[in-house]
Structure formats: structure tokens, C-alpha cells
Amino acid sequence: MNLKMTPKAVIFGGTFILAAIVFAVVYWPWAKRIQTPSDIHRSRTPAENAGRATYIANGCVYCHSQSVRYLDWGLGAERVAQAGDYVEDRPILLGSERTGPDLSQEGGEHPDDWHVAHFINPRFTRPHSIMPPLAFLGDKKISTLIAYVQGLGYKDADRRMERQRFWKEKAIEAYEAGPEANVKWLHGHVPEGWRKIPNPYPTTEAGLRRGRRIYQGFCIGCHGPVGDGMGPAQPHIYPPPLNFTILKGRGISGGILYYQIMNGITGTAMPYFKRELESEKIWDVGNYVAVYFIGETDANAEPRGIDASWEP
Amino acid sequence: MATTTNALPQIHRTARGFCITSAVWFVIGTLVGLTTAIEFIAPDLLGNISWLVLGRIRPVHTNIVIFGFVTAGLLSVSFYMVPSLLRTELYSEKLGMITVLLWNIAVAAAGITLAMGYTQGREYAELIWPLDLVVVLLFGLICFNLFMTVKQRKEPLLYVSVWYVLAAVILSAITYCIGNVIWVPGSGALAGMPDAIILWFYGHNVLGLLLTPLAVAVAYYVIPSASRTPLYSHTLSLVGFWSLLVMYSHIGTHHLLQTPAPTWLKVVSIVGSIGMIIPVMVVLINLWYTAKGKLGQIQADVGAKFVLAGSVIYLFTCIQGPAHSLPVVQRITHFSNWVVAHAHMGVLGFAGFIALGGMYYILPKITGKPIFSKSLAELQYWLVLIGMSGFMIGLTMSGLIQGHGWRSGETVYRLLPQLHHYNIFRGAMGVLIVSSALIFLYNIIRTIFFNPGGQASGVGKES
Ligand code: HEM
Numbered sequence: 001m002n003l004k005m006t007p008k009a010v011i012f013g014g015t016f017i018l019a020a021i022v023f024a025v026v027y028w029p030w031a032k033r034i035q036t037p038s039d040i041h042r043s044r045t046p047a048e049n050a051g052r053a054t055y056i057a058n059g060c061v062y063c064h065s066q067s068v069r070y071l072d073w074g075l076g077a078e079r080v081a082q083a084g085d086y087v088e089d090r091p092i093l094l095g096s097e098r099t100g101p102d103l104s105q106e107g108g109e110h111p112d113d114w115h116v117a118h119f120i121n122p123r124f125t126r127p128h129s130i131m132p133p134l135a136f137l138g139d140k141k142i143s144t145l146i147a148y149v150q151g152l153g154y155k156d157a158d159r160r161m162e163r164q165r166f167w168k169e170k171a172i173e174a175y176e177a178g179p180e181a182n183v184k185w186l187h188g189h190v191p192e193g194w195r196k197i198p199n200p201y202p203t204t205e206a207g208l209r210r211g212r213r214i215y216q217g218f219c220i221g222c223h224g225p226v227g228d229g230m231g232p233a234q235p236h237i238y239p240p241p242l243n244f245t246i247l248k249g250r251g252i253s254g255g256i257l258y259y260q261i262m263n264g265i266t267g268t269a270m271p272y273f274k275r276e277l278e279s280e281k282i283w284d285v286g287n288y289v290a291v292y293f294i295g296e297t298d299a300n301a302e303p304r305g306i307d308a309s310w311e312p
Numbered sequence: 313m314a315t316t317t318n319a320l321p322q323i324h325r326t327a328r329g330f331c332i333t334s335a336v337w338f339v340i341g342t343l344v345g346l347t348t349a350i351e352f353i354a355p356d357l358l359g360n361i362s363w364l365v366l367g368r369i370r371p372v373h374t375n376i377v378i379f380g381f382v383t384a385g386l387l388s389v390s391f392y393m394v395p396s397l398l399r400t401e402l403y404s405e406k407l408g409m410i411t412v413l414l415w416n417i418a419v420a421a422a423g424i425t426l427a428m429g430y431t432q433g434r435e436y437a438e439l440i441w442p443l444d445l446v447v448v449l450l451f452g453l454i455c456f457n458l459f460m461t462v463k464q465r466k467e468p469l470l471y472v473s474v475w476y477v478l479a480a481v482i483l484s485a486i487t488y489c490i491g492n493v494i495w496v497p498g499s500g501a502l503a504g505m506p507d508a509i510i511l512w513f514y515g516h517n518v519l520g521l522l523l524t525p526l527a528v529a530v531a532y533y534v535i536p537s538a539s540r541t542p543l544y545s546h547t548l549s550l551v552g553f554w555s556l557l558v559m560y561s562h563i564g565t566h567h568l569l570q571t572p573a574p575t576w577l578k579v580v581s582i583v584g585s586i587g588m589i590i591p592v593m594v595v596l597i598n599l600w601y602t603a604k605g606k607l608g609q610i611q612a613d614v615g616a617k618f619v620l621a622g623s624v625i626y627l628f629t630c631i632q633g634p635a636h637s638l639p640v641v642q643r644i645t646h647f648s649n650w651v652v653a654h655a656h657m658g659v660l661g662f663a664g665f666i667a668l669g670g671m672y673y674i675l676p677k678i679t680g681k682p683i684f685s686k687s688l689a690e691l692q693y694w695l696v697l698i699g700m701s702g703f704m705i706g707l708t709m710s711g712l713i714q715g716h717g718w719r720s721g722e723t724v725y726r727l728l729p730q731l732h733h734y735n736i737f738r739g740a741m742g743v744l745i746v747s748s749a750l751i752f753l754y755n756i757i758r759t760i761f762f763n764p765g766g767q768a769s770g771v772g773k774e775s
Contacts, residue, residue, distance in 0.1 A: 005470050005550070007462050007478065014479040014557055018486060018521075021562045025581075026490065026513050029574055030506040056433035059367020069570040071643055073721040083505045083572040091434045091501035092508045094571055098647035098714070099352075101724040123356070128728045130352055130735075132367065136360040217729070275723050 038084030040154045051148025054141050056093070063131065065095035066104045066152070074275065076105030079156065100131055105153040108160020111168055114269040115146045117221075117236035124221045124233035125269070167267025175239035179246040182239075187251060190259050198298035199254025199287055200305060204312070211288025214281050219289075222269065227293025237269045244293035254298050257286035320760065323401055324678035326408025326457075328760060330388030331671050331678070333416055335756040337380025338749040340423075344373040346746050349739040353732070363427040371438045372426045378436075378518065379447075380419040382659060385667030386526035387454070390477045392674045393533045394458055397474055399467040403460035411453045418446045432492075432500040434507075436515040441497040448494070451485035472549040476529035479557065484522040487514055487561075505573060512564040520560030523663040527626075528556075528595055530670040531619050535599050538616035538673065539606030548598040556591035559584050566637040570646055585637030592630040599623055614689040618669025621697065625661035629654065644719060649734070650711025653704045660745070661700045668696070668752065675759055684758035692751040699744030706741065710734035 044052065055061070068076045081104060086092050095102075110118075114125060119142050122129035134142065151157055174185035187195060201207070215223075222241035224231040229243035261282050264272030273282065290297035320328070350357060351366045358364045395402045402408055422439050425431070431438040439447065458481060462474070491514020493500050493507075501507045536543045543549065565573055565581035603610055603620065610616040632654055636645045645651060672689055676682050683689060710731050717727045 005472075005475055007459070007470065010470070010475045010478050011482060013554075014483055015486070017554075017557045018483050018561060021558075022490060022513075025562045025565065025577060026506075026510050029509050029577055030502065032574070033504065033506050035504075057368075057429035057431060058365060059370055059431070059433075061433055061435070062367055062370045065647060067571050071570075071719065073718065074723045081572055086504040086508075088503060090499045090503045090507065091432060091511070092504060093433065094508050094568070096435060096567065096647070096651065097649075098718070098724055121356070126725060128725065130355045130728060132351065132355055132365045133360055134365070136362045136365070276726050 034083040035087060036084055037087050038082045040079070040156050041085055041087065042154045042158075043088060044151060045147070047144050047147040048151045049148075051144035051146065054137065054145045055148055056091075058134070058137070060103075061093045061095050063095075063097060063099035065098050065102045067094040068102055068104050072102065075101045075103070075109065076153070079105060079153075085154070103149065103152050105156065107150045107153040107157020108164055110271060111164045111267060111269060112146050112150065113237045114271070115149060116142065117233040117269070119145065120236060121232070124231070124236070125271075127221050128217055164267055167265075169267075171239050171265070171267045180250070183247060183250045186242075186260070186265065187256055189265075190256050194255040194259040195251075195253060197253065197255030197258075198301040198304065199258070199283060199290070200300070201283055201287075201308065202300035202311060203287055203291060203297060207284050208288055208291060210281070211284040211286075214277065214285040215288055218273065218276065219285070223289075223293075227289060233269070239268055241269065244289055245295070247294045248296055252290070252294060252296065254283070254286060254290070257290060258282050261286055321678075321680050323405060324392055325405045326402060326412060327388050327392040327674065327678045329409055329412030330384050330391060330415070331675070331756060332760065333412060333419075334381050334385035334388055334667065334671065335749075335753040337376050337384060337419055339746070339753050341373060341376035341381050342742070342746045342749045344369050344376060344423075346739065346742040348373055349735070349742045352735045353739055362429070368427050368429060371431060371435075372423045374436065375422045375426065375438065376419060377664075378523070378659060379422070382523060382663045382667050383526070384415060384419075385671050386523070386530055386663065389530045389533070389667070389670035389674055390458075390526060392678050393530070393670075394474055394477055395461050396677075397467065397471045397533070398462060398465035400461060400465050403457050403464060407453060407457050411450060411457065414446065414453070415450055418443060418450060421446075434492075434501060434511050436518055437492045437500065437511060439492070441494070441500060444488070444492045444494055444500065448485060448489060451481055451488065455481050455485060471532075472543070472546075472553065473529040473533040475549075475553050476525040476532070479553075480522055480525035480529070483557075483561075484517070487517045487521055490514065491517070505571070508568055508571060509565060509573060509577070512567040513561075514564070516564035516567065517561055519658060519663075520556075520563075523659065524560065525556065527622065527663040527666040528552075530666050531595075531599055531623055534616050534619040534666075534670055534673050535610070535623070536602050538613050538619075539603050539609050541602055541606060544598050544601035548594050552591050552594040552598060555587075555594065559587050559591055563588070563637075569637075569639055569642055582637050582639070585634045588630060588634055592626065596623060596627055613673065614683070614686055614693060615669045615671070615673030615675070618665050618672060618693060620669075621693075622662050622665030622669060625657060625665060625700075629658045629662050632657070644715035645711060646715075647718075648711035648714040649707040649731075650715065653707035653711060656700060656707070657704045660696075661704070665696070665700075668692075671756070675756070679760055679763075681759060681763050684755050684763050688751050688755050692748045692755070695744045695748035695751070699741045699748060702741040703738055703745070706734050706737040710738075 067081045068079060070080045117124045118126065119134045121133040121135065122131040137145065150161055174182045221231045222233045222237065223229055223244065227244040229241040231241060234240050262272065262274045264270050287297055287299050347364065348366055348370055391402060391408060422443055425440055425443065426438060430440050432440060458478060491510060493502055493510065502510055532543070563581040563584035565577045566585050569578050610620050635641055636650070636654065672683060713730055714727055
């Protein structure tokens with residue numbers, strides 16, 4: 001080959017190639033872009049936009065994606081991202097890393113008070129978290145950030161937030177009516193079948209050890225090291241984390257503990273753990289709470305079915 | 313030029329300026345990187361200091377290492393290599409020095425504004441609009457200086473390194489404007505999916521049209537020069553050059569394979585990513601055939617050794633790249649630390665190694681003195697090689713834990729404790745890399761400012 005590489009060949013040849021490529025892979029996709037908003041899309045409120053600016057300024061995008069894939073399981077997996085979700089996003093915040101979970105559908109996942117505690121210090125609600133503490137933002141910025149986060153998921157988020165607010169009111173009412181009424185309210189919403197089920201498995205040393213480990217990794221920031229609800233998140237959460245000792249003698253059962261841990265209590269900061277904890281872990285942590293903090297357990301009581309093969 | 317005293321030659325001031333620039337920002341950039349690594353291990357350690365919070369300093373780290381360290385280092389070599397290959401002098405050393413000064417101001421301003429939270433929030437295109445303008449101006453100054461140098465050349469033929477440098481500076485100036493959506497000063501962004509497409513067109517071309525061609529140019533200069541052999545093949549040079557421009561610049565959408573980007577665009581980017589094997593292998597065959605039988609000479613020069621190692625790491629990076637452009641692989645690797653490992657292998661292992669090697673190689677030529685300490689340079693070589701490789705292996709492992717865990721239903725939170733030890737390992741490897749940066753800075757400063765010449769054992773190679 002004896003193509004002569006003159007300065008002109010390099011400069012104009014290179015620029016020409018780049019121009020052709022920009023036309024094909026940048027301009028053309030733009031010209032053909034989808035401009036119709038998706039079914040869940042709505043415009044953001046001014047507060048949400050202010051929160052989005054805080055999100056951008058503090059680099060949340062480096063740890064959180066906002067782009068659910070068809071192969072995902074975790075937070076937001078119920079709805080795969082569509083181009084129409086982003087039509088008003090400038091810039092778009094898809095993210096390239098998942099050091100933290102995807103936030104596309106974060107709105108309404110937790111009530112506002114959970115977010116306050118979490119943003120002040122993520123370890124308060126999530127002991128193993130490596131997310132940076134954001135107390136330096138101050139109350140005002142934290143509240144707009146929460147407005148933004150609670151709007152992620154647009155109309156789906158709005159529906160979830162409506163539910164959070166509805167139950168928050170009821171939960172506060174029950175809490176303020178005193179422990180007796182609160183426990184009655186809490187248990188009143190557990191389906192009857194669950195309420196009657198005792199923990200079918202016996203208490204074992206190993207089981208309690210596992211339960212403690214789960215408790216320390218997931219629950220301690222709210223319910224506290226001794227289960228009195230005085231973890232570091234407590235000042236920010238209302239109704240405050242449950243003091244487990246009030247459950248004693250008030251009809252608590254293994255089934256109630258299991259159901260509440262699995263499903264969470266919408267409206268309160270109590271999250272659901274069905275994604276994070278498998279069945280054995282839920283029974284174990286429930287029994288740990290029952291044995292050590294409530295001081296009363298129905299483990300292995302009748303009716304418990306045929307004993308499982310591993311039982312001693 | 314013959315220099316026997318401590319005085320530095322008047323020419324090559326720009327090359328020296330960029331060399332010091334690169335060494336200084338190498339230390340600062342990696343220190344900031346180490347800080348992020350520490351925050352991954354102990355998120356509360358630095359308390360509530362807004363400008364040190366991870367989300368703020370991560371772009372500080374990436375911008376400083378890419379523009380302050382690697383690009384500046386490669387430009388240092390370019391500002392020596394281009395005039396020398398054209399048998400002329402740089403058109404204007406004065407303009408060059410202004411460029412160096414402004415470059416440092418721009419990098420410092422980038423670091424400060426990002427730490428203060430002034431960002432456009434688009435990965436690799438974070439800088440606010442006024443700084444965007446400064447960067448474009450800088451590329452303009454560099455283009456002008458180099459074009460005028462080409463114009464006054466005494467050597468009629470352009471060597472392949474010159475093609476790559478010219479293409480890199482002019483095409484980067486253009487992609488920078490496009491990628492930063494410079495006609496929208498406020499947000500610097502388009503709306504919706506086109507913003508992601510234009511962003512990754514640009515983000516990808518920071519590597520493909522800036523770092524890669526500059527690094528390849530330096531390798532094309534150093535390897536034949538150190539092994540005292542003419543380049544193996546002109547034809548391969550041509551194929552490598554044009555195929556790089558065609559292939560690399562259009563595949564940015566492989567960063568968006570799992571998003572709602574148009575399917576045809578994804579297909580194009582995957583095909584092009586596989587096609588990257590051509591520009592990469594052609595360059596490497598050309599370089600390695602040139603070096604064939606001359607490894608002794610290359611080994612003997614620490615600069616050339618860095619460059620050769622960089623070329624080997626280029627191969628590894630570009631085997632991995634096409635592999636994780638495949639959807640089946642990306643199902644596991646996307647969003648995970650695997651990509652971070654790849655990024656460090658590319659930017660530090662390939663482009664960074666070649667920048668370091670190139671600077672060591674030209675140091676005696678631009679100062680008229682031998683390198684202050686060859687043994688420190690050797691030590692630095694091993695520190696950064698072990699640091700980068702360890703970093704890469706550790707993060708690849710942790711990325712696989714993440715990817716496979718998520719794929720089988722683990723939540724992000726559940727996996728955090730399992731990543732902890734790998735994060736500690738990464739921090740430890742970071743310490744090696746920072747140490748190597750400190751050694752480099754010391755060696756450069758000693759060579760340039762406090763070396764009367766002839767004191768170290770190496771023979772000062774003068775051009
Ligand atoms: C054959 C060549 C290459 C191909 C096909 C390739 C492919 C890719 C792909 C597909 C990704 C995205 C992965 C994901 O998000 O799942 C990626 C990321 C990246 N690559 Fe490469 N790569 C190549 C070479 C290089 C080189 C030479 C460098 C450095 C000079 C480099 C630096 C990076 C960086 C910094 C990222 C991270 C981007 C981010 O922040 O998400 N790559 N590469």
C-alpha cells in the first residue's frame with residue numbers, strides 16, 4: 001500500500017470519518033428518538049427538581065443506577081425501564097455502577113422518616129451500608145432530596161406514597177393510644193391464619209446464633225442492641241421502632257413475627273425483608289427476638305406438623 | 313544541543329512542563345482515588361465533610377487521572393516527539409508554556425468545582441460549561457501549535473506517530489464539544505435516551521480518540537527507537553490507524569446494552585466492539601515484530617520497558633473489552649466492579665504505563681541529563697505493575713461476586729459484607745500505586761531541577 005499520509009489526509013480524512021459516525025450513531029438515534037412519555041410518566045414538581053439537583057451535585061449517580069433490566073430481581077424489578085420514562089430527564093441519570101441498589105422505583109418503598117434516618121447516616125437503618133452519610137446537607141436539602149427519591153417511579157411511586165401516607169396516619173394514631181392499643185392494631189392486620197401459627201422449629205444454640213447475626217446486620221439500628229427500640233435511628237423515626245418488651249403477654253406468636261418481618265409494616269419505618277432474608281433466616285431472627293427480647297417463645301409448640309428431617 | 317551545566321535547554325520547555333504537570337497530578341489524582349477506596353472500607357471515617365464525600369470526589373479522581381496525569385503525560389511526549397520526528401522545533405515554546413499553565417489551571421479548577429458540587433452529573437463530562445470552554449480552548453491551542461509545527465517541518469514524510477497525535481488532538485476537540493453538548497450551557501445535556509447515547513459516544517471516545525491514539529503514537533515512537541530498528545510495516549500502520557478511527561469511535565453504545573437504547577444501535581456497537589480486534593492486533597503485531605529479537609535493548613531502558621508492558625496490557629484490556637461487549641457476558645459483569653477493573657487496566661495499565669514510559673524515555677532528551685535514579689524508576693515500575701494487577705484481579709473477583717449474586721437473586725445490600733475484603737485489598741493496592749506516583753514525582757523533580765548531569769550511572773542520551 002502506498003497511500004500518502006499527508007497532514008491533509010490525516011486531518012480531513014479523520015474529520016470526515018468522525019462526521020459520518022456522528023451522523024449515524026448520534027444524530028440518527030436523536031432524530032428517531034422516542035418522545036412519547038411512558039404510561040407511568042409525569043412531570044416532576046419543583047421540590048422534586050430541587051432534590052434532583054442535590055442528587056446530581058452529590059454524585060449519587062456514581063453508586064446508584066436508574067435503569068431496571070429485564071434480568072433484575074431487586075428493588076424495582078417489577079417494572080423494566082422504558083425510553084419513555086426518561087423523556088424529561090436532562091441529564092439522564094442511568095448510572096454505570098450498582099454499589100447501591102437501583103433507584104428507578106424507589107418512590108414509596110419507605111416512608112419519609114426512614115429516609116431521614118438513612119440519609120443522616122445510612123448505618124442507622126442499614127448497619128452494613130457503605131453509603132456516605134449526608135447529614136452535612138442540612139434539613140432543607142435532605143427534605144427536597146427525599147421529595148425527589150419519593151417521586152422515583154412517577155405515577156407508580158405516587159400510588160405507593162398514597163398508601164404510605166394512609167397507613168402512617170393509622171400507625172401514629174395506634175402508637176399514641178398506648179402499647180396495648182398499638183399491639184392490638186399491629187396484630188389486627190396480620191392475616192388470621194398467620195397469627196395462629198407457632199414457630200414450627202425448636203430453639204437451638206445454632207439457630208439463636210444465626211438469629212443474632214441477622215439481627216445485627218439488619219435490625220439493630222432501629223430496634224437497638226437490647227431490643228428496646230432505642231437504636232441510633234430512633235430519634236428520626238415516628239412511630240418509633242418497636243420496643244419488643246411490650247409484646248410480652250399480648251398474644252405474640254411465631255407466625256406474627258414471621259409475617260411482620262417478611263412483609264414489613266407499610267406506613268411505619270419497618271421495612272419488609274422478603275427479598276433479603278430466606279425462610280430459615282426469618283424464623284431464626286424472629287425466634288432470637290422472641291427468646292432474648294420478648295422473653296417468651298412458642299418455638300416447636302403444637303400444632304407444628306411432622307418434624308422436619310434436620311430437627312435433632 | 314549540548315548541555316554540560318545545570319542549565320536546562322531552552323527548547324523542550326513545553327514537554328518538560330507537561331511532564332511535571334503529569335507527575336504532580338499523578339500523585340494528587342491517585343491520592344484522591346485512595347481516599348475513595350478508604351471510604352468504601354470505612355464510610356464514616358471522614359465524617360461529614362461535604363467536599364470529601366464519595367459522590368463528589370469520585371469525579372475529581374477520574375478527571376484528574378485522565379486529564380491531569382495520563383493525557384498530560386502523553387502530551388509531554390508528543391510535544392517532544394512530533395517536532396523531533398519532523399526534524400524541526402516546536403512552532404512556539406511560548407504558546408506551549410501558556411498551554412501548560414492553562415492546563416494546570418483547568419485541572420485544578422475541575423477538581424475544586426467538582427468537590428464543591430458544581431457538576432453536570434454526566435460521567436466523564438462533568439465539568440461545568442465555563443470549564444468546558446477552557447478545555448476546548450486548550451485543545452485548540454495544542455492543535456494550532458502542532459499544525460504549525462507540521463507546516464514548518466523539514467522532514468517531508470509524516471511518521472505514523474504524527475498521524476495519531478494530530479488525529480487525537482483534533483478529533484478530541486470535536487468530540488469534547490459534541491459530548492458535552494456545549495451548545496446547551498446550563499445542563500450540558502440532551503433530554504432522555506439521546507443524552508445517554510451522546511454521553512457514551514463521548515465517554516467512550518475519551519478513551520478511543522484521546523488516550524488510545526496518543527498512547528499508540530508514543531509506543532510507535534519509543535519501541536522502534538529503543539530497539540534501534542525501523543518499524544516493521546508501513547501497511548500495518550495504515551490499517552491500524554484508519555481502522556481505529558472507524559471502529560473505536562462508533563461503539564459507545566456498548567455501555568448501554570441493557571438500557572432501552574435502539575436495538576440496531578446496540579447491534580452495531582457489539583459488532584464494532586468485536587471488530588476492535590483489528591486495530592488492536594494490527595498495532596500490536598507491528599510493534600512486537602519491530603521489537604522481535606531486541607528485547608534486551610528494550611529491557612535496558614526503563615522507559616521502553618514501561619511502554620512494552622503497556623502494550624501487553626493493551627492486549628489484555630482489548631481481549632476483555634470485546635468479551636464483555638457480548639450481551640451474555642454483560643449480563644453478569646455490567647454495573648459491577650468488573651467494569652471498574654477493566655477501566656483501571658485500560659487507563660492506568662495501558663495508557664498510564666505508556667505515558668510514564670514515554671516520559672522516562674524522553675527525559676534525558678528534554679533535559680540533557682540522565683534520569684536521576686534508574687533504580688527508583690525500576691522500583692516504581694514494579695510498584696505500579698503489582699498495584700495495577702492486584703487491583704485488577706481483586707476487583708474482577710469482587711465484580712464476579714456481585715454479578716453472579718445479583719443474577720441469582722441476592723440483593724445489593726446482602727452482598728456488601730462479601731465485598732468488604734476485596735475493598736480492603738483494593739485500598740492496599742492503591743497504596744502501592746500512590747507510592748509509585750510519589751517516586752515518579754521525586755525522580756522527575758530531581759532529574760529536572762536538582763541533577764547537575766552525569767551523576768547517575770545512565771548515559772545521557774542526547775538528541
Ligand atoms: C477493544 C477494546 C475495548 C472494548 C471493546 C471495550 C469495551 C468496554 C465496554 C463494553 C465497557 C462497558 C462495560 C459495562 O458497562 O458493562 C467498557 C468500559 C470501560 N472501558 Fe473499555 N473496552 C476496550 C478497551 C478499553 C481501553 C483501551 C480503555 C482505556 C484506555 C478502556 C477503558 C474503559 C473504561 C474507563 C470503562 C468504564 C466506563 C464506565 O465508567 O462505565 N477500554 N469497555
